[in-house]
Amino acid sequence: EDQVTQSPEALRLQEGESSSLNCSYTVSGLRGLFWYRQDPGKGPEFLFTLYSAGEEKEKERLKATLTKKESFLHITAPKPEDSATYLCAVQAPHTGGFKTIFGAGTRLFVKA
Amino acid sequence: SAVISQKPSRDICQRGTSLTIQCQVDSQVTMMFWYRQQPGQSLTLIATANQGSEATYESGFVIDKFPISRPNLTFSTLTVSNMSPEDSSIYLCSVGSSYEQYFGPGTRLTVT
Numbered sequence: 540e541d542q543v544t545q546s547p548e549a550l551r552l553q554e555g556e557s558s559s560l561n562c563s564y565t566v567s568g569l570r571g572l573f574w575y576r577q578d579p580g581k582g583p584e585f586l587f588t589l590y591s592a593g594e595e596k597e598k599e600r601l602k603a604t605l606t607k608k609e610s611f612l613h614i615t616a617p618k619p620e621d622s623a624t625y626l627c628a629v630q631a632p633h634t635g636g637f638k639t640i641f642g643a644g645t646r647l648f649v650k651a
Numbered sequence: 652s653a654v655i656s657q658k659p660s661r662d663i664c665q666r667g668t669s670l671t672i673q674c675q676v677d678s679q680v681t682m683m684f685w686y687r688q689q690p691g692q693s694l695t696l697i698a699t700a701n702q703g704s705e706a707t708y709e710s711g712f713v714i715d716k717f718p719i720s721r722p723n724l725t726f727s728t729l730t731v732s733n734m735s736p737e738d739s740s741i742y743l744c745s746v747g748s749s750y751e752q753y754f755g756p757g758t759r760l761t762v763t
């Protein structure tokens with residue numbers, strides 16, 4: 540069964556304290572792995588898509604990496620405005636095209 | 652990227668009634684998705700709606716409860732029928748491809 544597990548569930552950081560979020564996945568035929576940011580009361584905001592092991596992508600203070608079994612979202616010198624829930628999702632073949640399976644998310648709190 | 656709008660943004664409904672949620676995209680897209688996000692939970696795919704064909708529902712979701720229309724390449728509706736308090740959730744419209752997936756702002760539904 541396709542599955543996505545994110546850890547930790549919640550992470551509290553001081554401003555400037557770098558850390559990583561983990562996303563472990565099991566999927567038949569990975570088409571892509573996505574990272575999203577979700578603020579309270581809003582829809583998820585697309586951040587990255589990774590396709591193959593060894594791939595890395597960066598955006599401001601965020602860097603996403605991918606292996607055959609997991610992905611990491613590294614946050615360098617976070618600021619309070621980085622506080623949000625970060626969602627990981629995998630895309631797999633499905634009837635009619637594809638489907639996207641989401642993890643439960645990591646709630647990040649960055650304190651000034 | 653795609654810009655997605657949803658109507659209504661929120662609603663409070665009585666048990667046993669139905670609500671239709673509209674999703675409008677600023678560009679033509681083949682695949683549209685409807686998700687549910689229950690309080691404190693991640694996203695669960697309800698169905699995939701391709702223009703010109705019947706929607707494909709995920710396990711646990713049925714057409715009688717969540718009928719979907721997809722009349723053209725920029726618009727879709729999701730109806731939540733015969734509502735119960737357990738249907739209280741955020742409903743999200745999404746469009747995407749293998750490269751990226753975008754979400755609307757969501758419709759927050761409360762059933763009393």
